[in-house]
Amino acid sequence: MTHALLKIHPEVEAALEKNLPIVALESTIISHGMPWPKNVETALAVENVVRKNGAIPATIAIFDGKCHVGLSKEQIEYFGKAENVWKVSLRDMPYVLSKNLYGATTVAATMRIASLAGIKIFVTGGIGGVHRGAENSMDISADLTEMGQTSVAVISAGVKSILDIGLTLEYLETKGIPVITLGQNEFPSFYSQKSGFTSPLRLDTPEEIALLLSTKWRLGLEGTALIANPVPASQEVPAEEMEVHIKQALAAAEKEKINGKEVTPFLLQYIATHSEGESLQTNIALILHNAKAGAAIAVAYSNLN
Ligand code: PSU
Numbered sequence: 001m002t003h004a005l006l007k008i009h010p011e012v013e014a015a016l017e018k019n020l021p022i023v024a025l026e027s028t029i030i031s032h033g034m035p036w037p038k039n040v041e042t043a044l045a046v047e048n049v050v051r052k053n054g055a056i057p058a059t060i061a062i063f064d065g066k067c068h069v070g071l072s073k074e075q076i077e078y079f080g081k082a083e084n085v086w087k088v089s090l091r092d093m094p095y096v097l098s099k100n101l102y103g104a105t106t107v108a109a110t111m112r113i114a115s116l117a118g119i120k121i122f123v124t125g126g127i128g129g130v131h132r133g134a135e136n137s138m139d140i141s142a143d144l145t146e147m148g149q150t151s152v153a154v155i156s157a158g159v160k161s162i163l164d165i166g167l168t169l170e171y172l173e174t175k176g177i178p179v180i181t182l183g184q185n186e187f188p189s190f191y192s193q194k195s196g197f198t199s200p201l202r203l204d205t206p207e208e209i210a211l212l213l214s215t216k217w218r219l220g221l222e223g224t225a226l227i228a229n230p231v232p233a234s235q236e237v238p239a240e241e242m243e244v245h246i247k248q249a250l251a252a253a254e255k256e257k258i259n260g261k262e263v264t265p266f267l268l269q270y271i272a273t274h275s276e277g278e279s280l281q282t283n284i285a286l287i288l289h290n291a292k293a294g295a296a297i298a299v300a301y302s303n304l305n
């Protein structure tokens with residue numbers, strides 16, 4: 001029986017019944033992570049890449065008092081344009097649902113909803129993590145705590161260097177989360193294939209990743225595995241170049257006293273604006289690249305079951 005707070009799109013429902021590969025997708029990236037109209041174009045292109053690679057996309061968002069799993073093109077357009085959409089992480093879920101508001105879901109909230117629906121694979125661009133200066137601000141994303149307890153795999157392009165990558169890797173270790181980089185030894189930093197940190201684990205094929213996931217969950221080890229998919233070399237922004245924009249964004253956030261859930265969207269928007277679209281172009285390229293990898297992992301995982 002489907003959970004009373006879920007509304008599953010008929011195509012996703014049919015795929016769940018037949019145990020076909022499904023890839024969950026978040027909506028905060030649409031409403032708060034990218035500007036219109038690139039956000040909508042990208043969200044639709046990501047769905048197409050998932051389909052082309054043999055899986056069914058399920059973009060997740062909240063409205064009409066339900067968690068919607070699988071959106072229509074019109075609904076995605078709404079989330080890309082409307083001004084009244086909440087950024088919803090775990091904290092805000094009960095409020096936004098019970099008040100019938102529009103909510104774009106973060107990694108944490110999307111994982112929780114995917115899990116309620118029975119979806120095991122989730123693709124995003126970048127996860128939230130331990131922010132730089134967290135020893136003073138205590139700003140640690142609820143994405144990390146959720147990743148420690150909800151058994152949905154996350155495919156991302158590593159951890160963005162607006163965060164403290166080293167501390168984020170430590171936190172992931174504390175939570176028992178396997179961190180696996182696809183096809184290289186170094187952990188990537190979203191815009192760049194490099195981060196200066198060796199990846200805790202490396203695997204080279206979707207089949208190996210699917211087997212690791214199934215082994216983890218058969219052991220009763222709940223929680224995610226973070227699969228880091230390095231941005232294609234042709235689309236990289238060199239880390240040193242990004243660092244300049246990041247330092248300026250962090251200084252601007254401090255000056256404007258940005259805090260709480262506004263921090264990440266503020267930094268993302270500042271960087272996108274000040275890197276003259278270069279970071280946005282890279283962001284789009286890496287999400288499409290992740291969608292391809294995620295679909296292949298979903299296909300391999302459903303072949304095991
Ligand atoms: N990082 C990105 N793009 C994004 C996000 C993070 O490069 O769009 C979004 C994701 O939805 C992520 C959320 O789950 O920001 C994290 O927000 P916070 O740091 O407030 O937990």
Ligand code: MN
Pocket residue numbers: 139140141260261263
């Ligand atoms: Mn935060």
